[in-house]
Amino acid sequence: MQTTSAIEEALDKQPTLTRHFMTLARETRLSHAYLFSGMTGCGKKALALSVAMRLFCETPTVDGLPCGHCAECRRILAGDNPDVVVEAPEGQRIKVDQVRHIKDEFSKSAVEGKTKIFIIEGAETLTPNAANGLLKFIEEPADNRVIFLLTTNKSLILPTIISRAQLVEFSPLAPKAFQEVLTGAGISANQAALIGALTNSVEDATAMTEDDWVARVQAEVGRWYTQLVKGDATAFVTVQTGLMPLASDRSRQAILLDVVVILWQETLNLKYLDNQTIAFPKLRDVMVQTASQVDEVTLLRLVETALQTKSALASNMNFQNIIETMTLAGLDLLK
Ligand SMILES: [Zn+2]
Structure with missing residues (x-):
């Protein structure tokens, strides 16, 4: 994915969802945990990153979108914002030390006092143990924490996770x-x-x-x-x-x-x-x-x-x- 164009990609692939989430972010009405479900390449990560950018952006556009160019937007796109934690499977799975890192970050408050965002790709690859370990953080909504679990196969996600997160189904892409x-x-x-x-x-x-x-x-x-x-x-x-x-x-x-x-x-x-x-x-x-x-x-x-x-x-x-x-x-x- 071209992360430099996360917002363009989100708008291109999921225009309706993207507008919806931009409004939620602007009005600080985001839930504490989302499960983004949809096929590979349908824009799940682009949307999650766009929400993070919208929350941190210094100069949102008149349309209410993150600008994509300010220092904050660029830091997020470069993976340099300590308050935006992104983890993806290494090989087949999200590994034990990655889970540990996520848990450590969960227990820390936002470095810059704003919202802390977690984007966990391939959530279906978490072992049941690891998923259960994350469950208590998902169960206890924190004011300034938003968790995005991304999956291509929600049938492999623990029901306890699904029941505590807000499920968002991504539609297939336009041709x-x-x-x-x-x-x-x-x-x-x-x-x-x-x-x-x-x-x-x-x-x-x-x-x-x-x-x-x-x-x-x-x-x-x-x-x-x-x-x-x-x-x-x-x-x-x-x-x-x-x-x-x-x-x-x-x-x-x-x-x-x-x-x-x-x-x-x-x-x-x-x-x-x-x-x-x-x-x-x-x-x-x-x-x-x-x-x-x-x-x-x-x-x-x-x-x-x-x-x-x-x-x-x-x-x-x-x-x-x-x-x-x-x-x-x-x-x-x-x-
Ligand atoms: Zn910006």
Whole structure:
């Protein structure tokens, strides 16, 4: 995360929550403990840091936001404010000495007499012992202490913690913000385009990019599509040599079929909208040409054929059969 832009990131990803929390901070109506729950990259830490900045900022904007530039804002962004304690898992867990550090800080009052802020990322990685150790601080609200527990998986948080903190559910990201998170994580814009059409979860996205899977899917499905629209029966060879190796398990098979559905839907859309987002940037020319040459009824039938594969897969039909049947139907429709 670009911490220099924590407030921009919070506003970009969670505009409503950010405005809400800025108001709470301005009116000193913050609760003593929050549990921020939401997927990786949805802006939990950015919002928690923004609240801290808002409480310390010397020159808030007329909109009631932290300026992001004053000495106090910069200290927080640099991790240099002793009253803003941030801990994140080292490796798989928040370690014992980190928990000790948090407890020590809990028992100290604010160095500069103002509020003391705790931001604990990956709260689900606290051991039950460690979580219980923190519980008494969460139970005893202190006037000038605000605790933010951040988690991607609230089902792993002790119920005793959940019941004492205010739960805030973060919504998934809007498509544009999500694609920025993906490209920020080093995923190419080309792959991010397709991933963004398939999921809104960074975890799912990361799983899809393992072994270059998404890039290979784009290449092989693209090859299959190009052959199909030319009426070229070697599309069956591509099923065997290109698509089948990508369909290693049920979940990847399901995603592969989603990819085909998206491909036909986008082709159909291209008939009427020429600048819509495209999940297959490198296939654009072929798709535009197909949209202009194939009539609407046929394109609709191709979308339907692809959609039907989803229920075939759900009823446990053999994947190769499903995709060969779809290929045959496609060649027949595009004759
Ligand atoms: Zn400031």
